[in-house]
Amino acid sequence: MDALVDRLVCEHRLDAAQLGSLLESCDDRAFNILRKHAAEVAQRHFGRRVYIRGLIEVSNYCRNNCLYCGIRRDNRAVERYRLTDEQILSACEAGYQLGFRTFVMQGGEDGAFADKRLVPLISTIHSRYPDCAITLSLGERSEESYKALYEAGARRYLLRHESASPQLYASLHPSDMSWSNRIECIKTLKHIGYQTGMGMMVGAPGQTLDHLVQDLMLLQQIRPQMVGIGPFIPHSATPLGHYKAGSVQTTLLLISIIRLLLPNALIPSTTALATLSPMAQIEGIAAGANVIMPNLSPTDVRRNYEIYEGKAAFGTEAAEGLKMLSDRLATINYEISYDIGNYNEEVKI
Ligand code: 5AD
Numbered sequence: 001m002d003a004l005v006d007r008l009v010c011e012h013r014l015d016a017a018q019l020g021s022l023l024e025s026c027d028d029r030a031f032n033i034l035r036k037h038a039a040e041v042a043q044r045h046f047g048r049r050v051y052i053r054g055l056i057e058v059s060n061y062c063r064n065n066c067l068y069c070g071i072r073r074d075n076r077a078v079e080r081y082r083l084t085d086e087q088i089l090s091a092c093e094a095g096y097q098l099g100f101r102t103f104v105m106q107g108g109e110d111g112a113f114a115d116k117r118l119v120p121l122i123s124t125i126h127s128r129y130p131d132c133a134i135t136l137s138l139g140e141r142s143e144e145s146y147k148a149l150y151e152a153g154a155r156r157y158l159l160r161h162e163s164a165s166p167q168l169y170a171s172l173h174p175s176d177m178s179w180s181n182r183i184e185c186i187k188t189l190k191h192i193g194y195q196t197g198m199g200m201m202v203g204a205p206g207q208t209l210d211h212l213v214q215d216l217m218l219l220q221q222i223r224p225q226m227v228g229i230g231p232f233i234p235h236s237a238t239p240l241g242h243y244k245a246g247s248v249q250t251t252l253l254l255i256s257i258i259r260l261l262l263p264n265a266l267i268p269s270t271t272a273l274a275t276l277s278p279m280a281q282i283e284g285i286a287a288g289a290n291v292i293m294p295n296l297s298p299t300d301v302r303r304n305y306e307i308y309e310g311k312a313a314f315g316t317e318a319a320e321g322l323k324m325l326s327d328r329l330a331t332i333n334y335e336i337s338y339d340i341g342n343y344n345e346e347v348k349i
Contacts (some may be wrong), residue, residue: 002032008260009037013220019213022257038256041263046290048334051266051341053102053135054095054296054319057305058083062108064139065174065202070235070306071108077237081301085121086099092125095296096132101340103129104158104293106137110180113138115145119152129346133222133340138184143192150192155342157189158197160228163204163345164218165211172204172240186222195266196345197226202254203246208326212254218259225263225343226291230272233308247271248251248280252287259288264344266291275312286332291341294319 004022008014026034029254032165055153059082082089092103103125107113118138125134135156136149146157159181161168169179190196200215201207219227232247251273258267268291269284295302295313302313316325326336 001025001035002014005030005033005037008034008257012104012261012263013257014261016213016217019216019257019269020209023212023253024208026253030250031249031256034256034260035287038259039286040295041259042288042290045264045344046337049290049337049339050269050285050329050334051102051291052100052322052325053104053268053291053293053341054091054100055097055104055106055293056083056088056091056095057107057295057297057301058088058105058138059110059113060305061105061112062302063111064109064177066177067174067239068201068232068308069171069174070238070308070311072238075237076210078306079304081304082110083298083301085117085124086299088121089124089128090140091296091298092129092132095319096129098322099338100296100319100336101338102133102135102156103296104135104137106158107139107207109139115148122149122152122154128303131340137197143188146185146189146192146194150194154194156195156197156226158199158226158228159186159189159200160197161186161215161218162200163207163211164200164214167207168204168211171206174192174343186224190222195268197228197266198222199226199228199230201246202229202251203230203244205240205243207232216254216261219258223262225266226268227262228268228270229254229258230270231276233272233275233310235306235308245276248276248283252280253285255284255287255289264346266341266343268293271295271312271317272308274317275308275310278315281316282328282332285329285334292316292325294321294325306330
């Protein structure tokens, strides 16, 4: 066990068999050692500073029917909304005034956000806020579209791979969604030049340790600039609503392992962690995460973007709650960084 931890810390890589033993036999003592090393690596790259990203949930319309997701197409109980350009621009302005230098436009796969609407919108944000990064999280699109959005000024794109296993992916998604297309999209984004984010849910129904090993192997292979992981949280209006939530502990362990595998990656301590336990978000930072994404969406629509039940959108999860967030970070001697926080290629050993 200790030999595996040493190797991970020194070489920043492990093969599948080693990752399997690490996940299987990691007790509290080993986790504490890993977490300490992961936090040290994060501090070497970023100091005791956490980047903030303003999250704007632009639409909860979605053409997809993912079995775990609360805003899946077939959930008729969702009150659907779609922000106007004016609403998105005023969210950016409010965010800018609060100190945010990254805007993340996230949404379901909504046909209304076609390139002909997005390109001018992104160009406007880019020219109004040239000192800010624009991140998109709008699902699977064509290469042509990804290129057009990049040319308009978007520089980062989050598209979780959801699972490295085609079989597990197939059990979590309807048959009209394709694992290979998703992976192709991620490779295309990275090839175009986006800082690209991958990620998966921890404790998704049917997920085994071996699936997580496959996820970690894929992350080592593709080496995305960002990795977002969070525990699965059931939503009662979905086919997987009766499964139990994923483990906070395992999520924290995986954050530490991912930090050690990809030392300079941008790793958020996600809303899903904050939803399961108020302190888990801070524990995520202590485990090696270095990004928090508070919610900048208009407050009256926030509750409608419920991808899982009870999703946190206020308090430290809200853009208006930065003071609370900074107080909480101060308890572990961290502070908010108001920098743009681009990915830095340089690996410090
Ligand atoms: N529990 C946890 N995470 C979820 N996501 C979607 N539904 C759930 C859920 N029930 C995650 C997916 C998606 C991201 C936006 O949120 O990984 O990529």
